[in-house]
Amino acid sequence: MDGNDDGVGDLPGIIRRLDYVASLSVDAIWLSPIYPSPMKDFGYDVSDYTGIHPLFGNMADFDHLLAEIHGRDLRLILDLVPNHTSDQHPWFLESRSSRDNSKRDWYIWRNPAPDGGPPNNWVGWLGPAWEYDETTGQYYLRQFRKEQPELNYRHPPVLAAMLDIMRFWLDKGVDGFRVDVVALLGKDDQFRDEPPNPDYRPGQPIYRSHLRLYTEDQPATHDYIRAMRRVLDEYDERVMLGELDPIQGLMSYYGANLDECHLPFNFHLLYTPWEAQVVRQTVDAYDAAIPLGACPNWVLGNHDQPRIASRIEKDKARVA
Numbered sequence: 129m130d131g132n133d134d135g136v137g138d139l140p141g142i143i144r145r146l147d148y149v150a151s152l153s154v155d156a157i158w159l160s161p162i163y164p165s166p167m168k169d170f171g172y173d174v175s176d177y178t179g180i181h182p183l184f185g186n187m188a189d190f191d192h193l194l195a196e197i198h199g200r201d202l203r204l205i206l207d208l209v210p211n212h213t214s215d216q217h218p219w220f221l222e223s224r225s226s227r228d229n230s231k232r233d234w235y236i237w238r239n240p241a242p243d244g245g246p247p248n249n250w251v252g253w254l255g256p257a258w259e260y261d262e263t264t265g266q267y268y269l270r271q272f273r274k275e276q277p278e279l280n281y282r283h284p285p286v287l288a289a290m291l292d293i294m295r296f297w298l299d300k301g302v303d304g305f306r307v308d309v310v311a312l313l314g315k316d317d318q319f320r321d322e323p324p325n326p327d328y329r330p331g332q333p334i335y336r337s338h339l340r341l342y343t344e345d346q347p348a349t350h351d352y353i354r355a356m357r358r359v360l361d362e363y364d365e366r367v368m369l370g371e372l373d374p375i376q377g378l379m380s381y382y383g384a385n386l387d388e389c390h391l392p393f394n395f396h397l398l399y400t401p402w403e404a405q406v407v408r409q410t411v412d413a414y415d416a417a418i419p420l421g422a423c424p425n426w427v428l429g430n431h432d433q434p435r436i437a438s439r440i441e442k443d444k445a446r447v448a
Contacts, residue, residue: 131185139185139193146196156203158306158369160431162190166216168275170431171207172308173214177293194301203303205367210290210356211312212276220277227264233283236269237261238319249321250343253335257343271312271335271343281313281352294359304360304367310353310381310389311372314346345377353381353388369393369425382422391425398433402440402448 131140139162149157161171164179171181180187197204213220222231238247238258246258252271259274260267269278279286294305322338353370360366370381370389381392400410418424428448429436437445 134183136183138183139180139189143189143193143196146200146202150200150202154202156205156303157197158205159207161207161209166214166275168214169273172209173212173216173273173276174209175214175216175218177290178296191300198301205304205306205369206297206302207308208294208305209308210279211309212270212272212278215275215277223277224261224263224268227266233280234286235277236280236315237264237266238269239266248319249338250319251322251335251338253333255334269315278312278315281348282317287352287355291355291359294356295362298359298363298366303365304369304390306369306371306393307353307356307389308371309373310370311345311349311377312343313352314349316342316346318342350380350383350388354383357383357388367391375399379417379419379422382419386419386422391423393427394425395427397426397428397448398430402444 129137129141129145131138131142131144142157161174162180162184163171163174164176164181165171165173166175167173167181180190194204215221215224219231219234222229223235223237226232227237240260241247246256246260247267248258250257250269250271254272257269257271258267259270259277270276271278279290281287297305320342322341322343325337325339328337353368357368360368367390368388369391370393372378372381372392373395375395378392378394381389383389394414396410396414397407400406414424433439436448440448
């Protein structure tokens with residue numbers, strides 16, 4: 129909803145439609161990233177984690193939106209993008225300025241291989257996961273666009289800074305976060321090559337060409353998530369949703385003591401044929417696996433997928 133007729137939906141526009149949203153009997157609204165960004169990836173390349181992109185309004189608009197949402201007994205969930213920043217974020221501008229800059233270790237830098245190529249064979253969502261930087265003669269890790277360098281959570285100040293960013297929004301009254309690509313936060317500290325995926329076939333997404341043993345689902349990732357959860361637990365009635373795709377290992381992100389994500393996103397229905405017996409089997413398997421006391425969740429659509437009425441027949445969409 130465009131509140132100022134510039135052709136872009138914005139925060140004032142959402143305010144104008146809150147009565148309609150409340151009439152749908154939903155409980156919460158999730159906003160995809162609204163932070164300042166060069167918009168190389170629809171805002172998932174953040175250049176300032178504690179600001180509002182001028183396209184969408186300003187901080188006064190955000191405060192007004194949050195008050196109006198809470199005034200209707202709704203809740204607001206923000207998108208948190210902790211795995212990577214924009215290459216225009218001040219942290220990265222410092223980091224790439226020289227090898228001895230104080231922010232150098234905030235990102236993942238490696239020397240070239242002996243042949244001058246990337247440090248290892250890691251593959252991201254769009255191709256090779258390393259980008260060469262002429263200024264300092266090293267590669268930085270980026271599993272998405274080259275404008276999205278990845279933060280180094282093995283460097284303690286990075287996690288501390290991200291926790292402070294969470295507190296900034298929680299202090300404002302935000303009700304929780306959807307945490308982007310949460311399983312990627314930890315990387316293998318030995319930077320070992322990943323083995324080829326024997327099941328990979330031409331035409332499949334390139335990131336499936338290797339078994340993601342060292343770039344995803346690392347033990348250290350759970351430490352970082354537990355730290356985030358402890359921050360949320362400092363406040364009342366706040367929630368953390370974790371984006372996990374692929375969906376293997378989903379249950380482990382509740383935490384052994386239910387001390388990680390409140391809701392690790394369950395994307396099974398995005399990939400399950402919409403046939404009664406198959407859906408029944410999927411639901412039964414999920415219910416049998418969920419930890420005792422954990423809250424289940426089912427995802428029917430998100431910003432990475434076509435709307436459900438476009439994916440399945442209209443009468444089935446109504447059932448969904």
